[in-house]
Amino acid sequence: MPEAVEVIPLVAGHCLNVAALTDRGGRWRVRAYPAGFALLRHPTRGPVLFDTGYSARVVAAMRRWPGWVYGVVTPVRLRPGEAAAEQLAALGIQPHDVRHVIVSHLHADHVGGLHDFPRARFVQDGRGAHALTPLRGVRAVRRAFLPELLPDDVHARTDALRFTAAPPGLAPFPHAADVFGDGLIHALPVPGHAPGMIALVVRTAPGAALDGDGTGLTLLAADAAWSVAALRRGQDVPAVARVAFWDAAQERASARALAAWLERHPRARVIVSHDEPEPARVDVAHA
Numbered sequence: 001m002p003e004a005v006e007v008i009p010l011v012a013g014h015c016l017n018v019a020a021l022t023d024r025g026g027r028w029r030v031r032a033y034p035a036g037f038a039l040l041r042h043p044t045r046g047p048v049l050f051d052t053g054y055s056a057r058v059v060a061a062m063r064r065w066p067g068w069v070y071g072v073v074t075p076v077r078l079r080p081g082e083a084a085a086e087q088l089a090a091l092g093i094q095p096h097d098v099r100h101v102i103v104s105h106l107h108a109d110h111v112g113g114l115h116d117f118p119r120a121r122f123v124q125d126g127r128g129a130h131a132l133t134p135l136r137g138v139r140a141v142r143r144a145f146l147p148e149l150l151p152d153d154v155h156a157r158t159d160a161l162r163f164t165a166a167p168p169g170l171a172p173f174p175h176a177a178d179v180f181g182d183g184l185i186h187a188l189p190v191p192g193h194a195p196g197m198i199a200l201v202v203r204t205a206p207g208a209a210l211d212g213d214g215t216g217l218t219l220l221a222a223d224a225a226w227s228v229a230a231l232r233r234g235q236d237v238p239a240v241a242r243v244a245f246w247d248a249a250q251e252r253a254s255a256r257a258l259a260a261w262l263e264r265h266p267r268a269r270v271i272v273s274h275d276e277p278e279p280a281r282v283d284v285a286h287a
């Protein structure tokens with residue numbers, strides 16, 4: 001059995017946003033941003049999802065008050081066949097085959113498809129749910145949270161990540177969670193953009209070392225940056241966009257920690273939710 005996880009980046013819909021809000025020096029024009037998620041083929045856990053992107057349920061929620069407000073601020077484009085469950089079916093994976101969805105954070109463009117995986121456990125940092133799930137109505141929408149996207153039994157199906165002292169190869173992060181206890185997927189707390197947001201460091205090549213140069217590792221950084229380039233440069237988001245953050249100081253600290261980790265792991269593949277993923281590297285350890 002291969003001691004590695006295959007990471008397949010996918011996109012379930014797009015949102016429209018003004019480029020000047022996401023990119024320093026970006027223009028005041030509307031751009032479509034992919035709602036990325038990832039299929040992680042795990043050697044013992046089977047198909048694991050990291051987020052789900054949008055689904056028809058999000059589009060429906062945006063036709064009603066108060067979700068309508070979200071749809072006005074961030075219009076969504078979802079084509080037939082684009083939802084996560086439909087794309088997985090095209091890959092031969094049925095909804096009940098998915099036993100784990102690792103949730104980066106609870107924004108609507110990340111949890112839109114949770115209802116479509118009725119046998120999945122939801123793996124997440126409990127601090128995000130603690131902060132957001134009590135919110136209702138416009139207060140929830142203001143936080144990009146649409147409560148109806150969470151299944152009624154979400155609490156019973158949630159596995160809260162347990163963070164412990166991180167291995168040295170994940171410095172400068174003091175804490176990390178070994179998601180399945182096998183060392184293949186580590187979750188890093190990167191709060192700020194949303195409460196309890198996590199990034200993942202995934203071993204994609206057998207024997208890949210956390211304390212090497214990043215060869216054989218993939219960083220899934222969720223919404224810690226709008227683009228891979230900005231994340232690698234440790235670049236601040238435009239000030240005008242910071243008002244949308246849950247905690248701007250935390251966001252800055254999280255982005256800096258990820259940039260510092262990437263500086264020590266320059267060969268890691270980087271994927272952020274709303275940008276083209278870096279191509280998979282074909283090299284293996286010691287290449």
Ligand SMILES: [Zn+2]
Pocket residue numbers: 105107193194223
């Ligand atoms: Zn988000």
